[in-house]
Amino acid sequence: MIPVAWIDGVLQDPDTPAISPLDHGFTVGDGVFETLEVRGGAAFALTRHLRRLEYSADRMALGPIDASLVQRGVEEALEEAGESATRIRITLSSGPGPMSSARGGGPHRIAVIVSDGPAPARCRAVRSPWRRNERSAIAGVKSTSYAENAVMVAYAASKGADEAIMANTHGHLCEGTGTNVFIEKDGEIITPPLASGCLAGITRGLALEWGARSGIPVRVTAPGELDMSVLDEVLRGEAHAAVTSSTRGVQHVEMLDGVELAPGRLMERLRGVYDAAADADLDPVPPRSK
Known part of the structure; x- marks a missing residue:
């Protein structure tokens, strides 16, 4: 039923x-x-x-x-x-x-x-022409006030994509409409800090924890370290991108702004680590902060 x-x-x-x-x-x-x-x-x-x-x-x-x-x-x-x-x-x-x-x-x-809806099988993204307000009263909150995201997803669909990646008001890489964004470059995997205005994704957190535990060089960047222009490096093949969410897991961005992209070696390793760890622990409970 x-x-x-x-x-x-x-x-x-x-x-x-x-x-x-x-x-x-x-x-x-x-x-x-x-x-x-x-x-x-x-x-x-x-x-x-x-x-x-x-x-x-x-x-x-x-x-x-x-x-x-x-x-x-x-x-x-x-x-x-x-x-x-x-x-x-x-x-x-x-x-x-x-x-x-x-x-x-x-x-x-x-x-x-x-x-019983199927999980998204792939990620084809575009850069959003709109920005996330990191100073919003509900920045970082999983709110049902989702109209901004609905507009951006509709924009992505009009471009043949299923996700839109946005900057914050400073032009720094922030997040997707329903995903967090990870970038592989210079021998490590990096993701924007919560100060950028992005959601503290559950999959984001687990990918960081499990990736570091397995020896993958993965970290959160300092505020302002990761500019939106890093996606130009992704388009040139100098970096790789992936998104994370509860329904996508760790998922390679196979197309950005209409350009097909190859997966990153470290990102594929992170995906495998995440899937194996999730299968082994269905309720990975973090310690309560003191």
Whole structure:
């Protein structure tokens, strides 16, 4: 049975209306979300995703969330979905509110959707003509206010691509609409810092951890170190690019601005390390910060 919908503690028919038209998640995009891969029949990296959901809710001033309730929803929806499940979407909204930016003060609405959608098989990217605002009130937050990204994905599609890579307001490499970006050059793999305005991707973090553990030279750059012009080096074959996300894993950018690209040797090694480690540990829990 796919898709499966679990909403506010109850499994429901996904075709039955369940969210109020006054819900602020619908009217003003006032919510947060997480997308998880189903790997080995389980929600991959669930603990990390729940912690980021809590972080995003805190940044959005949505108040504390019941992570144990969300986890129960994921488990019940997965059990109902069966073996065909491939993807989980957790959405939390601020609940019903007035027809303005002010919140209504009601309880959160929580929805868990399990589907069998295929993972993106490849990445064909373009450079976005728009920039990410690293000083935005929701920079680095996994917010449902996704209109900017929707516009950029539509732009990418008009160019025969499926992802758009953007700079921040300083012209530094930032991220894709739904991905983090890694660059292989000069014998190492580098990725922009969170200060660039990019999301703290779960796959990004694991690729950095597992790559370093396996001896791959991979690191986060200093602010301003990685300019958007590095993509010109990628086009000339002097560097290589990959994107990371929960649904893509570590994925080679096979085309940029219409130019076909070869994968980098270190990047292919990182992809293999990531896949093997993910298969071996379905819930890689980071230590709690002190």
